[in-house]
Amino acid sequence: MQVSSNRKGYVSHEGCDHIFFVGFLGAGKSTVARNLGRLFGRAYVDTDRLVELACHESVAQIYEAEGENAFRDAETVVLRGLARRKSLLVSCGGGIVERRENGQLMAHMGTIVFLDGCLDDSLRQIRSLSRRPELTTLDDAPALYEHRRPLYEAVADVTISITGKTFDEVAQEAGCILWERGLL
Structure with missing residues (x-):
């Protein structure tokens, strides 16, 4: 990816330059992407919500009616479709790493940030299993x-610990790291 500055001082990225947030269920991927989007004026999307929009069903309904493979x-398919867009902050479903593809x-479309924490960090955030069909x-x-x-570790370009931090603190840390690397 080439990065250049235009005369107004804005950073312009050539090609697809998404930032993908991966991690276990409840790691705060959606909250961090949303907070950074507001802070840096970038659009954010959630792959689970995009699947629900495309399929006109909730993730739980898809799992129940058609199974995990569907x-x-x-x-x-949703992930492939993101290649047509630029500069998104993408909150990924916890199982997106289940497929090597x-x-x-x-990796081809941008930078992957792993929000890493212990299992207890994630479980504290899970309010209901109804939206988490991977967990019965x-x-x-x-x-x-x-x-x-x-699987998260293998794909990550950046790893940020969430242990003992609020979502705001994680978003601030991610923002600093990504800004320093010229990605925001």
Whole structure:
């Protein structure tokens, strides 16, 4: 990706320059993307919401009616569609890393930020399992977390610890790191 400054002092990125936020359920991906979007005047999207709009069903309904593979297919289609847009802050569903292709797509389109924390950090934020169809009970969470954590680590360009921090603190840290790298 080439970066240049125009005469007004704004940074202009050539090509697709999204910032993708990945992490376990409840890591604060949507909140951080939304906060940074407001702070830096960039649009933000949520892949789960984009899938729901495309399919006219909730994530839970897709899982129930068609299964996880159908949801993952729709998720990959939505992700591919982001290549036609520029400068998005993208909150990704917790399982987006389940498909290697998704990691490759995100890497091709921009920078991947892993919001990393222990399982307890994430579980504190989960209010209802009805929007988390990957988890039938919280007893399933440790195994899912252990399975996904190395997948997040493998795709991440930047890792930010969420442990002991508020979402505002995480957003500020992410903003500083991404600004310093010329990505915001």
